[in-house]
Amino acid sequence: MADSKSISPTDITDCFFHNLRAQVRPGDRLTVALSGGVDSVVLLHLLTTFSESMQLEVSAVHVEHGISTYSGEWSAFCQSLCDSLAIPLSIHRLKIRRRPQESLEAIAREARYQIFKHIQADYVMLAQHQDDQVETLILQLLRGAGVKGLSAMPTVRLLEPGKTIRLFRPLLNIPRSEILNYARLHGLSWVTDESNLDTSYDRNFLRHQILPLLEQRSPAYRKTLFRSTQHLGEAAHLLDELAEIDAENTLVTNRLSLQGLRELQPARARNLLRYLLAQRLIRLPNSTKLEEILRQLNNIQPDNHFRFIVDTLEIRCHRGLIEFLPADSLPEPIAPVVWQGEQHLVIESLQGVLKFTRQNNMGIDPARLSGQIVTIRSRSGGERFQPDCKRPRRSLKKILQEAALAPWVRNTLPLLFCEDQLVWVAGIGIDCNFQISEGSTGLVVAWHPSQINQVSTH
Incomplete structure (x- = not known):
């Protein structure tokens, strides 16, 4: 995160460029979350100023939540703005509904983030600023949050595990007053959400009723509390390092x-x-x-x-x-799927793929399957199995227990049947009666969970 001590917040352009250059690289795809409000309009304007020289691919996304009667007008404004800047815009129209014991603001944010997860970009750019950060700190204090919660919003973070798209807040160390000054100086237009004046919302009550009084007593409270979020962020980082040490000693x-x-x-x-x-x-x-x-x-x-x-x-x-x-x-047990000789068989309900190959001296005897109906099913109970020819046939339930498979995994393993005879169990093996004899070529079945998107059609 850019250090607010080393950057003069009076020059928003230099500050923004510093934050941007510290994070993005030429060729990165940046999508602005454009609400139409002054903050996101300024963010888009700033970004277009540097996009060509930094070789950035810029687009915007607008989420019409369907809460306000003016939401259609806001969408139209965002479309007109992006058209004037030659910026591609995608608009997503929703119908947000209240849920018990959840704030409408939180529900709307969750809906937006679900949309962000499907955007083809390296960064989703958010327009939160220093005042937002300070308000979040105070709200978190009132909720009794711990160190991580009090460190408030990070400048950059992954949107979801295992993905590369990141949320980036390049205005986070810039006060709202500087953003407004920039918008007026450049003659920008924006829309105003009437709900921002509704003090029944905690954030608006804090913004309009409490913070003006605090500013009378302590005009520099924004910088001071923003600095506190940075200190708390450092403390949270140290706690994470301690947790990493404990994780190394406790994860198996x-x-x-x-x-x-x-x-x-x-x-x-x-x-x-x-x-x-x-x-x-x-x-x-x-x-x-x-x-x-x-x-x-x-x-x-x-x-x-x-x-x-x-x-x-x-x-x-x-x-x-x-x-x-x-x-x-944790998927439900699958309905029977007929295997018709495919090299790859996608089992969508289990989010995986069965792969069939031919190998010498191992696998299932193809002759035993010839002319028979071969299906893939889930365990339903009562199956008996003999993967080891030197041991008697036993219940599949007992075999899975001995293999230390968790109960929630057992019923969702793919099983291969020839007619009504259990032939193969993922992770366990092949029934003795269907194992290939030495010197022959067998059918080897392998289960690959989470590889649906990596399969070519044969």
């Missing part, structure tokens, strides 16, 4: 050791759990919920199946190892 193949978590001091256990949840970019639980998660983890017995939902994540525990799973990654 990307799963958290329950015993290792229990051996940590309570404060370090909470810090580690917050860190691991934050890495998955979900809304962090409040302190009460976090304490409840730790309490349950500290009290579960080895044979219990632990399950706790946090935002879009499920926390599971099996055989002393804790997993953090996206809720939508």
